[in-house]
Amino acid sequence: MEIYLSHKSELRRIAKLKRKSLWYPTSFLPNWQKFLQQLNFNPDPLIAAYFPMPYEADCQDIIEWLYNNSYKVLLPVVSKSKDHLLFNEWKPNSILRKNDYGITEIDNNIFHDPTIIIVPLLAFDKIGNRLGYGEGWYDKTLAYYSTRNSQVVSVGLGYSFQEVDKVPCAKHDVPLQSIITENRLIFCS
Numbered sequence: 001m002e003i004y005l006s007h008k009s010e011l012r013r014i015a016k017l018k019r020k021s022l023w024y025p026t027s028f029l030p031n032w033q034k035f036l037q038q039l040n041f042n043p044d045p046l047i048a049a050y051f052p053m054p055y056e057a058d059c060q061d062i063i064e065w066l067y068n069n070s071y072k073v074l075l076p077v078v079s080k081s082k083d084h085l086l087f088n089e090w091k092p093n094s095i096l097r098k099n100d101y102g103i104t105e106i107d108n109n110i111f112h113d114p115t116i117i118i119v120p121l122l123a124f125d126k127i128g129n130r131l132g133y134g135e136g137w138y139d140k141t142l143a144y145y146s147t148r149n150s151q152v153v154s155v156g157l158g159y160s161f162q163e164v165d166k167v168p169c170a171k172h173d174v175p176l177q178s179i180i181t182e183n184r185l186i187f188c189s
Contacts, residue, residue, distance in 0.1 A: 011131060153177055
């Protein structure tokens with residue numbers, strides 16, 4: 001287990017440096033729209049997105065497009081009383097705050113269950129394994145929804161250069177069903 005953790009920590013360190021050096025502003029919106037069309041949800045899904053940390057794949061244009069097209073957009077909230085993320089509805093006039101992790105959250109206690117969760121990442125492989133920041137919030141959240149027999153769809157958002165041959169994973173890691181990059185759409189399951 002120690003070798004696994006040190007390998008994952010080293011991959012995380014390298015992935016952060018690579019992302020910082022190769023990051024550039026781009027739009028993931030065209031591939032997001034293709035993804036949403038292929039899923040063909042009815043009724044419209046509740047979509048959990050995120051406001052990016054520095055050098056993360058930026059989904060703010062996706063958030064804006066979703067809102068302008070009458071989708072409900074949710075943002076994650078880290079709850080000290082829960083072992084998974086909670087989600088609040090975002091609107092342009094929402095009161096926002098930064099949590100202890102520096103993540104932008106909505107400042108209210110009205111939570112919703114998402115239909116789709118857009119997941120940030122440091123690295124990914126073609127079968128949907130994802131390397132995050134090491135706190136496990138998204139893995140715990142995806143596991144939580146799977147135990148509730150919820151049909152939550154998970155989609156990672158990242159740059160093509162973040163793809164690696166294999167992301168080391170453990171029992172608690174939950175693979176993504178899809179990944180959207182600036183160049184392509186990958187269905188993993």
